Ligand SMILES: Cc1cc2nc3c(=O)[nH]c(=O)nc-3n(C[C@H](O)[C@H](O)[C@H](O)COP(=O)(O)OP(=O)(O)OC[C@H]3O[C@@H](n4cnc5c(N)ncnc54)[C@H](O)[C@@H]3O)c2cc1C
Ligand SMILES: NC(=O)C1=CN([C@@H]2O[C@H](COP(=O)(O)OP(=O)(O)OC[C@H]3O[C@@H](n4cnc5c(N)ncnc54)[C@H](OP(=O)(O)O)[C@@H]3O)[C@@H](O)[C@H]2O)C=CC1
């Protein structure tokens with residue numbers, strides 16, 4: 257592949273902006289075409305969730321591009337899950353070991369930091385420029401601004417235009433491109449718990465709150481202003497469902513009965529419920545991610561359901577892996593592009609499946625005694641044998657040196673061992689007498 261100097265990126269979202277920083281630092285001339293208005297001028301980000309959970313796989317690339325100290329000031333560490341039962345009783349389950357946490361951060365705030373840093377590195381971001389077409393043979397991107405169509409030729413095009421990527425849609429019409437999409441039966445709606453009268457947090461600040469209710473759940477992540485953004489993950493149809501809550505009385509009664517402690521903290525429930533959209537949740541898989549000199553990254557190539565809090569984190573990891581390969585192959589893109597997709601595809605597939613499973617864990621299992629004991633036993637093994645048994649959640653969330661695909665495989669082995677442990681009679685009484693070394697040896701064998 258002839259030398260690459262000019263790179264065009266579609267989408268100045270979280271992943272496109274971060275990728276542009278890496279590339280500008282390597283000396284490439286990068287231009288991003290973003291379909292939406294500049295959120296820094298508009299004062300408000302559109303679409304998706306208001307806040308996100310940032311964990312180690314996302315931190316590492318932010319550190320590499322020099323944004324650690326800026327982002328550190330923006331996060332609220334969440335050290336574990338705080339489960340709320342129907343009576344309002346609380347149970348806390350730590351995410352990892354002492355000092356480990358996932359971090360709540362504003363999506364818009366993080367996107368602004370990334371765009372500012374990109375521009376500082378010399379990246380040009382052209383807003384309200386929507387990509388509408390592509391010539392894969394000649395690396396020409398067609399875009400529209402204010403009703404007029406323009407073209408941009410470059411040496412390489414990167415599609416970072418999100419789950420409903422236009423670049424991917426155009427790739428779908430090329431030969432031997434595989435694609436699948438699946439909407440789950442649940443949608444989501446964002447609601448809010450405002451700060452207390454003195455500007456503090458109404459519920460524990462350093463936790464991700466979950467109201468698990470079997471087939472559905474409410475969650476809440478803290479914001480810097482003392483508020484919480486709550487998300488109701490709920491079936492579209494059936495009883496209860498978004499469809500079954502038709503009027504104010506039904507909404508109020510349902511919340512009062514199902515989430516009584518949260519209900520008391522949600523003065524704008526009815527307004528939020530009516531005004532905020534009911535959004536859908538989708539898993540998208542595609543392959544290959546490379547067509548000639550065009551590459552897909554982030555949600556454009558692999559959109560996952562949000563239940564592991566790993567969509568952005570995995571997209572940031574895409575950027576880091578691509579940058580590492582550019583180091584390894586001295587910017588020879590003819591080697592880097594095929595290597596990148598071969599290496600990343602199994603990892604993207606793994607986190608996609610794990611994310612679907614984590615919904616069942618969050619909405620149902622976290623309220624189950626057996627499940628909580630299983631987690632407690634695994635935490636004890638981890639404490640005693642930190643090099644030999646790292647629980648699946650910790651591998652995914654805190655061990656950025658373990659690939660998602662590897663974590664998933666090890667997690668399956670751990671599950672088989674733990675299934676047998678949990679099947680023992682009187683395990684709730686006798687768990688402290690378990691021979692943990694024997695369990696670790698089984699995993700190693
Ligand atoms: C409810 C919810 C909660 C989530 N929570 C988490 C979480 O806690 N942790 C986590 O890691 N992940 C989370 N995610 C996933 C995360 O939001 C995505 O993985 C992440 O935003 C992907 O970044 P991206 O840059 O690839 O895509 P996006 O963030 O979607 O950015 C794409 C950009 O491309 C632009 N664009 C689109 N089409 C065009 C076009 N034709 N031309 C030009 N520009 C275009 C868009 O305007 C946008 O700016 C969550 C997702 C959802 C839906
Ligand atoms: N993994 C997941 O589960 C994800 C879920 N979502 C959800 O999908 C929706 C889009 O989110 P977001 O991109 O932030 O914001 P928007 O809802 O503003 O969508 C942005 C653009 O994406 C295109 N688009 C949106 N929905 C669809 C669709 N179903 N099929 C094809 N194209 C579509 C539209 O482009 P155009 O106008 O050109 O048609 C739209 O203007 C939201 O409901 C969001 O919650 C989003 C991303 C990931």
Ligand SMILES: Nc1ccccc1C(=O)C[C@H](N)C(=O)O
Pocket residue numbers: 308309337358464475562563564565614618
């Ligand atoms: N950010 C999210 C958005 C939506 C749903 C879940 C999350 C999570 O982060 C869940 C967390 N990883 C957990 O397992 O408790």
